[in-house]
Amino acid sequence: MTPRVREILSWYGSENIGVLTNMARMMNTGKLAGTGKLVILPVDQGFEHGPARSFAKNPDAYDPAYHFELAIESGCNAYAAPVGQLEACARDFAGEIPLILKVNNSDVLFGSKAPISALTSSVDDALRLGCSGIGFTIYPGSQHRKQMYEEIAQISQEAKKAGLAVVIWSYARGEQLSKEGETGIDVIAYSAHIAAQLGANIIKVKPPTAHIEQAEAKKVYEAQGIKVSTLAQRTEHVVKSCFNGKRVVIFSGGEAKATPDILEEVKQLAQGGAFGSIMGRNAFQRPKKEALELLKNVMETFAGKTLN
Amino acid sequence: MTPRVREILSWYGSENIGVLTNMARMMNTGKLAGTGKLVILPVDQGFEHGPARSFAKNPDAYDPAYHFELAIESGCNAYAAPVGQLEACARDFAGEIPLILKVNNSDVLFGSKAPISALTSSVDDALRLGCSGIGFTIYPGSQHRKQMYEEIAQISQEAKKAGLAVVIWSYARGEQLSKEGETGIDVIAYSAHIAAQLGANIIKVKPPTAHIEQAEAKKVYEAQGIKVSTLAQRTEHVVKSCFNGKRVVIFSGGEAKATPDILEEVKQLAQGGAFGSIMGRNAFQRPKKEALELLKNVMETFAGKTLN
Amino acid sequence: MTPRVREILSWYGSENIGVLTNMARMMNTGKLAGTGKLVILPVDQGFEHGPARSFAKNPDAYDPAYHFELAIESGCNAYAAPVGQLEACARDFAGEIPLILKVNNSDVLFGSKAPISALTSSVDDALRLGCSGIGFTIYPGSQHRKQMYEEIAQISQEAKKAGLAVVIWSYARGEQLSKEGETGIDVIAYSAHIAAQLGANIIKVKPPTAHIEQAEAKKVYEAQGIKVSTLAQRTEHVVKSCFNGKRVVIFSGGEAKATPDILEEVKQLAQGGAFGSIMGRNAFQRPKKEALELLKNVMETFAGKTLN
Amino acid sequence: MTPRVREILSWYGSENIGVLTNMARMMNTGKLAGTGKLVILPVDQGFEHGPARSFAKNPDAYDPAYHFELAIESGCNAYAAPVGQLEACARDFAGEIPLILKVNNSDVLFGSKAPISALTSSVDDALRLGCSGIGFTIYPGSQHRKQMYEEIAQISQEAKKAGLAVVIWSYARGEQLSKEGETGIDVIAYSAHIAAQLGANIIKVKPPTAHIEQAEAKKVYEAQGIKVSTLAQRTEHVVKSCFNGKRVVIFSGGEAKATPDILEEVKQLAQGGAFGSIMGRNAFQRPKKEALELLKNVMETFAGKTLN
């Protein structure tokens, strides 16, 4: 147990020892073990966008075993997926990598400006599958936010009682937000903060842009001279917005893009104090060899050194 | 126990032995026993479309005993029906064929672009009737998808705890889908994938057409050159979309049609790697002798050989 | 126990012996005892239409005792009423006639094209009142059908576990049905079939008219030449629609009308194979002597002979 | 489904269809399928007598897989064992043979004239392991009989609600019974009858001797001239004592003995109308080849003909 991991655990004084144990398991697994940094492979794209959009580019990825292998071989800290995706292979990989059960999911066969995911699995499922945590998506900005916040409040209580860590995917969306507003710095920082307030142990948001969505917020950002021109600055601001940096905040890779773009983004996230990345499509839509190379570079960037 | 059935069971490593036992029962019954292929007789048409539309063409079919006899004599792997339909004769046929209790049902006395079925029976009913599994319809695309996904998540957990297999009928329908979109290849593959993610042991969808409904999906199908011009190709794509072929996917016969059309369709389904058919109206709306002949041909097509 | 009653019980092989016992009690009571025919007195009109509309015409009927007496004296097989109506006198008539507790009820102080009744009593009430069964109204066609089907599924399971018979009043109503459609032959047959699928032991519908409401159904009625021109033919079709005649289907008398009209209707119902009538207003809104005479004639018609 | 199996099921009119289905599964499995006769392999000796006494003679039998294989290869109708013994291999043999979970067990590290077994598993275990029934030992004659009868009453209710068949091992033992009295004809017939009265679907007793233990019973046996001099006569009396032969009564093989002795005993059991044997030590303590030969002979004796 490194001092850094011990320090991070010390921020979670209200959690029971089971939750700390599972957080430690994630932080002590893979190439970034002990650094306090995390790279997680999430594969809920099949559910969220459909199988062809998710897997056709790299057809090996149709197989659930592929993702277990990719996460393990690349040295990720954890692998996150919906219940069916985990069930398909979890027996074959039992004990090889910490698992996060994504307990709610959406599809795009019905779209809405008032998004809310369905609860597709439970804390009991997470326990029987040997998971270290559960993942839950909230959409701040949706008119259904009350229901979502209450769902996560309840399932989080149940999960933590069972010693499971709680990871919140916080994606602002809704009628009153513009498309670019969804990733505006004020909105991302706010969404991350809401997740922290809801008791998330690990917070996942998208990399923020320099756009500021809310007029009231804009006044303050300008008056106080909050620096948001570089991604590193914005990252720092988001992390600071989560209890002054005392919550683990990780960033999604977003849409598929070219390798140099990803690495530049990750470099800035790392400079800004991000605790890591949760990288799905950019990992599993590449050929495996390329994906392993990319993830190695990403991990090295977060580690600040060359890894084996 | 054939190697093929054993292989199929090996894909379900997260299920308990009761679920595997009931899957084995279905796969080891009837003319296709041991092949890993399934032909199931479903009779929920009376509830779904009304008695005259379902049974008037072949009035023997008004009698629930007829369907038990048809399923048994034809050598089907299982018989699926709502609770009343099963209760009417299950004592007389106890132990003769695996039963699937269709636990939710709809009727057409009220139609809606936001469909959702009613839970008309329970896991307790399935157990007291000696069933091997439960059947549940979801309508991805409906604005009630959240409720449906949560209903199946809960009843599935309960059913599997009791050792029952879970069969999901996945039929996309809803305000944002065109009529032809409901059977478009992208939508069918996506619907099947959602069922897999929800933990279905057996997935039932309609045969897909070459139509592509979703613009974002269309780009990918074209860019990746996914072949969807023949039904065999489309079937292969749907099966692949379910955990790379490691879930049992069967196809409904759809509307009543002429025998040569059915057999051509089944031939292509079989070529594409379908695990079988669930054939209701096309079976029970024919005179029994004709239905037995048809089912024999269907089974032979899936078996790839002449059956007794 | 007559062979006919034994034969009818044989159709209910999935019910426990308590349910069979209570069905036998009803079939072995009154003037029609042993014939397999049933005439039941239902008095939920006070709740459904208000007291004056129900009882002012024959003021003796304001007294709940009156209905017990009418049912017993006339030799009905059972008496059905809401909880208050039964509670008022059940102690005084304990053991004299099988009772059916009507567990849900509606009033007309609020009308809706999306009807649903309220659960006003329970299986526990039915047991403490010594009832032989419960009665429940569904409105197929209502947008609340999901809720109603789920309510009856649950209460039916509970009632049968306690050995009570389940009687379903199935009345199609809703936004997409025309007024005359509510009693159209296709809709009545479909409603009766839904009740059978939901596990009803006894099914109550209205006498059907020759109207065909649904376009898809109309095609089939015409193509298959289903005869629906006389009430006897329509009755036969409805009974056939309930598991090929293997469910007890009885018909309500509907609105108050003249004696000859009632008797003609009953004659045709009997010719068509109806299992009996459930006759409320036409019985209790007449002076008692006249009502007794009418019920005697009705029973004789169903018995096909002169009764004592 | 043979007429004989259908006839046997007809004796169990109070059981739900799930129980009948599981009884049918047992009667339709193995070499005796369809005959209404049963040969069951029970392996609870390890728990009951210790591993060396049970398995050292044929060391292959230390392996739980051996017993699954023996039961399947020999064509037994079912395999019965405690939870650990089943769990060890049930996944590998899922669906190959009906299983009976022996839910209570004793060991001989503490002996008592007031025996009572411990509940070591549950109906939930039976369901998750895909069992067709549960097995339970009662010791009529023990001062703890009240507790045992109440335990089986409760677990039987739960098992049958879940569609599981109930097998009762009925072994009279206790302070007031002599050693030879435990297998006396009056005591065995009485023990079997008690099991029937407790609702057993299948009753297992030891082959009775001509000894009569109870003075009051002896008077009747003599006065009525009940023939008990041959095992065939005694078997007939025991079977008659179980609802005039309308319950499935099978006989244990008892202590290990020589092949001719076993076959002579089985011959007489079969002549007396026994429904079969439950043969443990005499099967698994022989080398496999010899055990398969013996079981073949036993099955042929019950079938009354030469089997494949």
Add this chain to the structure above:
Amino acid sequence: MTPRVREILSWYGSENIGVLTNMARMMNTGKLAGTGKLVILPVDQGFEHGPARSFAKNPDAYDPAYHFELAIESGCNAYAAPVGQLEACARDFAGEIPLILKVNNSDVLFGSKAPISALTSSVDDALRLGCSGIGFTIYPGSQHRKQMYEEIAQISQEAKKAGLAVVIWSYARGEQLSKEGETGIDVIAYSAHIAAQLGANIIKVKPPTAHIEQAEAKKVYEAQGIKVSTLAQRTEHVVKSCFNGKRVVIFSGGEAKATPDILEEVKQLAQGGAFGSIMGRNAFQRPKKEALELLKNVMETFAGKTLN
């Protein structure tokens, strides 16, 4: 994940993935990680024998932190203790070593020939403390065996549902057993077998002596020529008695003794195929440096090579 660990997990096909994950965690921790061998530090002596008898010899051991440190530094696979002992320091060591919560405990302020431990903690406690398993002591031979077997059956079901591994300490004791009989080879093998039948994932017994306690067993040991003269032979027999070696059986160190005696004992255990040792007093009653040296030697013996 080594092939050996994967092989061991394959023996537990009835357990869910959570249980496998926690077994893998234990087998993949410490110096023996990946070998399939286990050395566990148990510290329930304070409760079982009192603090002075347990800790006075090495006063550092009064401090619960000492034992966490000892288990971690020595490279044990897991640390087992009662709830208070774990609670005292578990936050400080969260995630550093798999924990086993000893859920029942005895003290010696009341001694009995009919021993039974008290349930002092629960599965909920195990989860909130981040444990990988629970430990439970049974005393076969005690007249309270029924109660104990039922307690472990129930708590085991609950623990496994939550993904926790179940470790059974099986110590025969009771009125009918002599003092030397408690460790007699027949009794130890029987006790281990009972634990296996009760569903233990890991079985802990004492090293057996050549004494044979039970007359009936003695006959078999002699007749079959079971070799029990060396500890290695006896160990082999005990392991074979647990499902032919397909359960993890570990041996306690027993009373404190001299280092060479311990190492000789461990050597023979290892030769006989033991899966490891659970060593309490012999570890923590030595000065830490000495204890670390001893544990290193013990682990090397099980590993069959020199460890770092």
